[in-house]
Amino acid sequence: MEENSTVSKRPTIKDIARESGYSKTAVSFAFNAPSRISEKACRQILETAERLGYIPDPMARNFSLRRHLSIGFLLPQVVQFSLQNPYTLQVVLGIGNVCEKYGYTLTLIPPLHKSITEAVRNAAVDGLITMGMQVEMEIVSVMQTRLLPYVTIDGTPDAQMPSVNIDDEQACYEMMHMVLEAGHRNIAFVSLSEDAFASPAKAESVPNKRMRGYRRAMAEAGLALDASQVLVSECTMEDGIRIGKTILALENRPTCVVAMSDIVAIGCILACNQAGLRVPDDISIVGFDNIDESSYIVPQLTTVDQPAKEKGRLAAEALFTMINKETLESVHMEIPYRIIRRESLKRL
Amino acid sequence: MEENSTVSKRPTIKDIARESGYSKTAVSFAFNAPSRISEKACRQILETAERLGYIPDPMARNFSLRRHLSIGFLLPQVVQFSLQNPYTLQVVLGIGNVCEKYGYTLTLIPPLHKSITEAVRNAAVDGLITMGMQVEMEIVSVMQTRLLPYVTIDGTPDAQMPSVNIDDEQACYEMMHMVLEAGHRNIAFVSLSEDAFASPAKAESVPNKRMRGYRRAMAEAGLALDASQVLVSECTMEDGIRIGKTILALENRPTCVVAMSDIVAIGCILACNQAGLRVPDDISIVGFDNIDESSYIVPQLTTVDQPAKEKGRLAAEALFTMINKETLESVHMEIPYRIIRRESLKRL
DNA sequence: CTGATGAGGAAAACCGGTTTAGTATGAGTG
DNA sequence: CACTCATACTAAACCGGTTTTCCTCATCAG
Numbered sequence: 001m002e003e004n005s006t007v008s009k010r011p012t013i014k015d016i017a018r019e020s021g022y023s024k025t026a027v028s029f030a031f032n033a034p035s036r037i038s039e040k041a042c043r044q045i046l047e048t049a050e051r052l053g054y055i056p057d058p059m060a061r062n063f064s065l066r067r068h069l070s071i072g073f074l075l076p077q078v079v080q081f082s083l084q085n086p087y088t089l090q091v092v093l094g095i096g097n098v099c100e101k102y103g104y105t106l107t108l109i110p111p112l113h114k115s116i117t118e119a120v121r122n123a124a125v126d127g128l129i130t131m132g133m134q135v136e137m138e139i140v141s142v143m144q145t146r147l148l149p150y151v152t153i154d155g156t157p158d159a160q161m162p163s164v165n166i167d168d169e170q171a172c173y174e175m176m177h178m179v180l181e182a183g184h185r186n187i188a189f190v191s192l193s194e195d196a197f198a199s200p201a202k203a204e205s206v207p208n209k210r211m212r213g214y215r216r217a218m219a220e221a222g223l224a225l226d227a228s229q230v231l232v233s234e235c236t237m238e239d240g241i242r243i244g245k246t247i248l249a250l251e252n253r254p255t256c257v258v259a260m261s262d263i264v265a266i267g268c269i270l271a272c273n274q275a276g277l278r279v280p281d282d283i284s285i286v287g288f289d290n291i292d293e294s295s296y297i298v299p300q301l302t303t304v305d306q307p308a309k310e311k312g313r314l315a316a317e318a319l320f321t322m323i324n325k326e327t328l329e330s331v332h333m334e335i336p337y338r339i340i341r342r343e344s345l346k347r348l
Numbered sequence: 349m350e351e352n353s354t355v356s357k358r359p360t361i362k363d364i365a366r367e368s369g370y371s372k373t374a375v376s377f378a379f380n381a382p383s384r385i386s387e388k389a390c391r392q393i394l395e396t397a398e399r400l401g402y403i404p405d406p407m408a409r410n411f412s413l414r415r416h417l418s419i420g421f422l423l424p425q426v427v428q429f430s431l432q433n434p435y436t437l438q439v440v441l442g443i444g445n446v447c448e449k450y451g452y453t454l455t456l457i458p459p460l461h462k463s464i465t466e467a468v469r470n471a472a473v474d475g476l477i478t479m480g481m482q483v484e485m486e487i488v489s490v491m492q493t494r495l496l497p498y499v500t501i502d503g504t505p506d507a508q509m510p511s512v513n514i515d516d517e518q519a520c521y522e523m524m525h526m527v528l529e530a531g532h533r534n535i536a537f538v539s540l541s542e543d544a545f546a547s548p549a550k551a552e553s554v555p556n557k558r559m560r561g562y563r564r565a566m567a568e569a570g571l572a573l574d575a576s577q578v579l580v581s582e583c584t585m586e587d588g589i590r591i592g593k594t595i596l597a598l599e600n601r602p603t604c605v606v607a608m609s610d611i612v613a614i615g616c617i618l619a620c621n622q623a624g625l626r627v628p629d630d631i632s633i634v635g636f637d638n639i640d641e642s643s644y645i646v647p648q649l650t651t652v653d654q655p656a657k658e659k660g661r662l663a664a665e666a667l668f669t670m671i672n673k674e675t676l677e678s679v680h681m682e683i684p685y686r687i688i689r690r691e692s693l694k695r696l
Numbered sequence: 697c698t699g700a701t702g703a704g705g706a707a708a709a710c711c712g713g714t715t716t717a718g719t720a721t722g723a724g725t726g
Numbered sequence: 727c728a729c730t731c732a733t734a735c736t737a738a739a740c741c742g743g744t745t746t747t748c749c750t751c752a753t754c755a756g
Contacts, residue, residue: 010495012712023736028714038734053493058470060712063411064741070455070472079444079454089431096427100458105471106427107418107455110448122406123453124418124472145401147358298646360742371706376744386704408742412711 011052020048031056070105071095071319072125074139076132077235079110085235085263086291087308088131091153094312095129102320117142127319129153129312132194132206135161149322151315156204157332162322164315166337168206171304172213172260174339175286178302179256180221183348184284188247188254189214189230190264210260210288229254233264240267241274248275255283255348262287262294262303269297269344280346290340299343306337359400368396379404418453419443419667420473422487424480425583427458433583433611434639435656436479439501442660443477450668465490475667477501477660480542480554483509497670499663504552505680510670512663514685516554519652520561520608522687523634526650527604528569531696532632536595536602537562537578538612558608558636577602581612588615589622596623603631603696610635610642610651617645617692628694638688647691654685 017024022045029036030045037045048054062068073095075082082088092106099106104126112119120128120139128148133140133155140161143150150162157163179187192207218225228250233243240259244267247257259265265287272279279285279299287294290305314333321328365372370393377384378393385393396402410416421443423430430436440454447454452474460467468476468487476496481488481503488509491498498510505511527535540555566573576598581591588607592615595605607613613635617627627633627647635642638653662681669676 010493013714014712024713025715025736026734029735032714036734041734055469055490055493057712058472059407059411059414059416061714062472063407063743064712064714066407066741068407068472069470072453079448080441083431083437083441083444089437093428093431096431096456096458099456100427100460103460105420105455105457105467107453108444108447109453110444112448112451119453121403122417124406124410124416142403145358145403293641293644296641296644361744362742372743373707373745374705377705380744384704389704405742408711409744411713412742412744414711 010057011054013054013056015052016045016049016054019052020045068124068126069103070107070125071099071316071323072107072109072123072128074109074116074120074128074130075111076130077111079108081234081236085261086293087235087261087263087289090291090308091131091312091315094309094314095316096312097309098313098316098320104320121146123148127151127323129315129319130155133161134158134205149319151319151322153311153315154206159331162318162328162331162333164311164318164333164335165206166306166335168209169213169216171306171337171339172210172288173217174213175288175304176214176217176258177220178339178341179258179284179286179345180217180223182256182284182345184254184256185221185223186252186254186256187229188250188257190243190247190257190259190261190268191230191232192260193232193234207260214258233259233261235261235263237263237267237270240264241271242267244268244271245275248272248277253283256345257283257285259285260288262289262291262301265301265303265344266293266297269299269301280344284345286345290338295342302342302345303340304337305340307335310335358405359402361402361404363400364393364397364402367400368393416472416474417451418455418473419447419664419671420455420457420471420476422457422464422468422476422478423459424478425459427456429582429584432585433609434641435583435609435611435637438639438656439479439660439663442657442662443664444660445657446661446664446668452668469494471496475499475671477663477667478503481509482506482553497667499667499670501659501663502554507679510666510676510679510681512659512666512681512683513554514654514683516557517561517564519654519685519687520558520636521565522561523636523652524562524565524606525568526687526689527606527632527634527693528565528571530604530632530693532602532604533569533571534600534602534604535577536598536605538591538595538605538607538609538616539578539580540608541580541582555608562606581607581609583609583611585611585615585618588612589619590615592616592619593623596620596625601631604693605631605633607633608636610637610639610649613649613651613692614641614645617647617649628692632693634693638686643690650690650693651688652685653688655683658683 013024013027016027026037027045030042034042096106107125109119109123117138120142128150130152131154133152135158152161153164155163231243233239257268265285268285269279277283287301287303290303294301294303318328361372361375364375374385375393378390382390444454455473457467457471465486468490476498478500479502481500483506500509501512503511579591581587605616613633616633620627635649635651638651642649642651666676
């Protein structure tokens with residue numbers, strides 16, 4: 001049943017060709033290469049297009065030109081958590097700025113109910129940026145099969161995988177060193193959970209690298225490792241609060257909490273406040289990331305500053321280099337970090 | 349010069365058809381409707397696909413199926429500012445959650461260097477959510493011409509434009525009323541600037557609606573309007589600081605600042621702190637939005653709570669309703685707000 | 697034995713653009 | 727005048743899938 005009176009379809013290039021008396025080719029040229037047709041033809045075609053309300057279908061154009069004009073960011077967690085984590089948000093901002101510069105859109109790809117692999121199979125993008133990716137993951141082979149350029153932030157460097165990182169092991173080691181120097185001996189260490197699409201624990205993941213830094217510092221200080229002092233947290237303030245409570249309930253309460261994420265550290269501070277403990281007088285807390293909030297909160301948080309926005313920027317620039325089929329100057333980018341000592345760490 | 353040895357192309361459905369000895373149709377069925385072919389054929393085809401590393405081209409599929417599986421969010425400002433504004437971020441989160449639920453991606457569309465109109469013309473999405481849009485804007489006619497469903501948040505309701513709003517005029521009026529009740533007579537009002545893609549000032553834009561609430565409250569209190577007390581700010585903390593400094597430099601310094609955005613209000617608080625003034629003892633400051641930070645900051649901010657995430661959720665749900673060609677229950681959604689009185693407003 | 701039915705699969709049309717290859721015309725050149 | 731060349735344009739192929747249409751063959755009821 002044809003109802004083209006009510007369900008009016010958009011006009012296509014063919015309609016404009018017919019109506020204006022020119023060919024499809026001419027119409028295409030009128031929009032994309034006006035110099036290749038006469039002024040008169042161009043004018044007539046554009047006028048016809050205007051009259052019929054013709055706008056070239058972006059999907060058809062992109063399909064024909066084999067491009068998407070968008071790059072994807074694979075959210076490490078559900079949307080809610082990913083963007084609520086200020087660190088991740090800064091990364092997204094860094095990526096977004098570069099997209100803007102190149103006239104691309106930024107597609108946020110949540111792990112679909114189906115699976116993250118399915119999401120990557122279907123992603124309508126020219127390239128992907130991921131966080132915490134390791135080369136053994138299934139999605140890596142999907143991206144490779146699709147010949148889709150990709151870069152990982154906070155992932156495991158590999159010949160197959162361009163990456164942007166800081167020296168996580170050393171950063172964590174230095175932080176621990178500072179805490180130990182300050183006289184702490186009973187320290188709770190709050191590690192990061194592996195990401196949503198994590199594969200079997202891999203020696204080179206960020207959580208593991210930091211863990212190595214932790215162990216090294218502990219060993220150097222001659223301290224034994226105590227499994228009950230190592231906890232794992234999601235990267236959310238809620239989970240930080242939960243972890244904080246857990247720590248406060250430990251038999252042998254630590255004098256310092258070293259959290260691998262500021263947002264978790266802030267959650268711990270809140271938990272302490274709720275429990276009536278003062279930071280840092282009753283307990284010291286340090287974090288990692290140096291998000292903006294860390295300098296606002298009372299007490300100001302001791303943390304490791306890592307330039308999140310810069311990570312995003314570098315990853316995106318690298319991705320565009322690959323999209324343009326140029327070769328990367330360096331496949332593994334390591335950028336500097338900085339230990340920032342503030343009020344939340346007290347000398348014992 | 350053919351270099352198919354190195355520049356290997358991805359296999360297409362045709363290659364799988366040839367290689368497996370079946371037709372393109374059969375291959376398509378193997379992936380999308382296995383029940384329509386024999387088990388044996390399906391097995392052979394999938395096996396061939398696996399062997400050759402075939403993944404159906406998402407672009408081609410989407411093109412053929414006339415869909416994108418993505419909805420767009422038109423960033424009201426450059427990426428940097430949009431997402432750094434916690435209010436906007438909450439809106440994005442609300443939208444993102446819904447996308448996740450429907451298995452769609454969320455495309456962030458920055459105003460391209462070209463123009464925002466160009467961005468909308470080219471957007472590869474099934475629908476668009478915008479902020480602060482008014483029906484006279486050029487992009488509205490572009491979306492209509494493209495037959496692209498759209499919803500606006502904080503825009504001007506119109507028969508042509510589904511919208512999600514609070515009652516901005518009344519909310520602002522009530523806030524002003526409370527400030528006047530508290531005894532303030534010398535009040536600085538910090539209005540919002542119109543959005544990036546603003547059209548000629550329209551009576552019904554959010555900034556204007558709030559301004560009406562402001563005027564009504566002032567009139568009721570029998571106060572004359574003083575143009576020097578009305579300022580306009582970008583929605584960034586930096587600009588908030590700038591505005592704060594400007595206000596402190598006014599000859600006749602106000603006893604209260606009413607800002608139309610918490611992030612600006614917070615900027616004002618910082619400016620006061622820097623100038624050695626205490627809030628609210630030396631000057632009261634109130635905001636609008638009730639972002640999370642407003643309850644953390646010292647002093648806690650008096651503000652209007654508007655459910656940003658809920659706005660995003662409603663807009664996205666409405667958009668999906670339209671994408672599915674169902675009819676909206678209500679085209680103009682107005683949701684409740686709440687005045688929240690906290691420390692930053694002092695009774696004179 | 698015959699005709700109807702349904703399953704399995706192939707050919708071709710289609711989605712809406714871009715691009716290649718090619719044609720007709722007129723101007724310029726030796 | 728014949729030949730080249732540029733201009734302005736068109737027809738058809740192409741991008742890689744999906745979907746419609748149709749064909750063949752086996753099965754089964756009458």
